[in-house]
Amino acid sequence: MTTRADIARLAGVSESTVSYALSGKRPISDAVKKRVLAAVEQAGYKSNYAAAALAGGSPRMVTMMISNLFATPASRINGALVDGIVDGVRAAGFHSVIWPVSNDDESDVDLLLRSNFSGGVILMNVKEKDERLRLLNRAKVPFVVLGRTKVDFEYNFVDRDFQSVDKIALTKLKDLGHENIGIILSDSPIPAHLKRAAASLKMKLELLDVPNTLDGGALLAVHFKKSHPTISGIISFLDAATIGFVNAAADCGLSIPREVSIIGVNMLESQAESAHQAISTVAFDAYEMAKSCGKMMVEAIEAGKNSKKKRSELWVGDFVDRGSTAVKN
């Protein structure tokens, strides 16, 4: 095991100079720095993470907790999100790992907190009611949620601004002349803010409640023209169902987008793109959002106990037309 003492000897400088040459936390002459780096290279020196963490106060490491990491074949973890976090966090000289959670019961969080090797945790895919938030908060570990959920205290988060996104979609359809809009959703009512927006735009919304599966969407397509003759625009919150709908449409004598224009508001850009050219989206850059989340995490760690103030960040997307929204005349 080579330590920074060995490097110091090799380079003929003091130990702290080695540290500073490596961290850049104080000015070092180029000559010395070069000698140090050469010595590091020659000795194959690797910094000891544990020692740095111990001396430095808090470990320079963030942990991602992704719920349902391995649930069912196509787990919904998104590579872009993880990549973004990794990069955002790395930019600050931190590392990031994924904490493997099978069942997201409390013992997983508990173990993480008890082990205490992580400077902060990023919670992803939070559910409506997520006990982990409460635990994290009580343990006073810095944490950021990528997404949001309902709890009775303030916390750091980064999330899409769904309300604005929805409104953009609605407004776009209005501009194109559509007034009767179908809302593809699964097992839930039309969001209040959408209703409000529709009212003020004098548009009519109709709930299209289908299971979020290819078949669910396909089934909707079959009877669509008969059961919803007036609908000419659709805002969809579902990915699979929408793709199923679009795929089946032609066979059902339904022309997209000539007869119906669809805007997806809850799918990733890449998903819509690869899935079907007929789905426009209010796109946003998941990678960039996650990266910003990583940065926020590091800030929260470095702020430490000093500032208690919580931060939050909302991301709005831009409308992306793939030539698949038709004017209603």
Added chain:
Amino acid sequence: MTTRADIARLAGVSESTVSYALSGKRPISDAVKKRVLAAVEQAGYKSNYAAAALAGGSPRMVTMMISNLFATPASRINGALVDGIVDGVRAAGFHSVIWPVSNDDESDVDLLLRSNFSGGVILMNVKEKDERLRLLNRAKVPFVVLGRTKVDFEYNFVDRDFQSVDKIALTKLKDLGHENIGIILSDSPIPAHLKRAAASLKMKLELLDVPNTLDGGALLAVHFKKSHPTISGIISFLDAATIGFVNAAADCGLSIPREVSIIGVNMLESQAESAHQAISTVAFDAYEMAKSCGKMMVEAIEAGKNSKKKRSELWVGDFVDRGSTAVKN
């Protein structure tokens, strides 16, 4: 931050006693242990991972590197494997995390090694030619591969014993009276060891080369009776294609398993089970295998530089008949 010094004071014992009471590495009277644990509870004490790692030699932590972690929608990471490793490693008092790798280029490994916060690494989903192995080996970080690949040095690994598995399947079919066997594979020839086994059992093998998709399998079913009239047993190395085949069989006037018995050798038990009752398997317990891999990892870390001897472990499965292999008469 409460430290073990606080606990010592609270419990009225020395610092080392607290450590030993917690680790159990030396006998402590019940009375003292109780006092210590009570103090820990009361103060909400959490051990400092970094300090423990620093003082204890190597960090009690293993890192999983899963290549293609986020490749394409249905990433092939298997929950059972990760769960098994986590549990196997945890049993030894170690923790485990997943190192997020997007593109498995060298920089990912390099970063991991340079950061040096992990006592050992488990490589999963290794590819035919995997540079990471070489890097790990050169860096002298203890590592275990879950799977195998080709390199010019010895290393620790845990893997299925495919040859034995294949032979079990073949022998089973022989016992049932089948002599003409189809081998479902994608884009590759029949393995040599299978050919040899078949020869010694006086069985005939025929390659059924199809893409590993539901459609691929279905297509095979369509012409099956005409193009392969003599085949009465099948050994399949593919999952999706086999399921497609079985699903389509009835419609094609092919009765499974009355006319053809199928044994899957490359699918997880759960997969075959949920997919179709008509597929028998040579089953193996992925979870247990991975757990054993986790244990091996910890052993390797603890062995440290002492013993250089490599270990390896091969797992064989058992034949599982779901009442779906028919005797050929």
Added chain:
DNA sequence: CTGTTAGCGCTTTCAG
């Protein structure tokens, strides 16, 4: 710009 030094919190001898 560079060197000295006091810890960070824990594990582990070495002494009872």
Added chain:
DNA sequence: CTGAAAGCGCTAACAG
């Protein structure tokens, strides 16, 4: 069975 004390390798004052 329990205590005292010496580090693990690094960071961050404090002193030039």
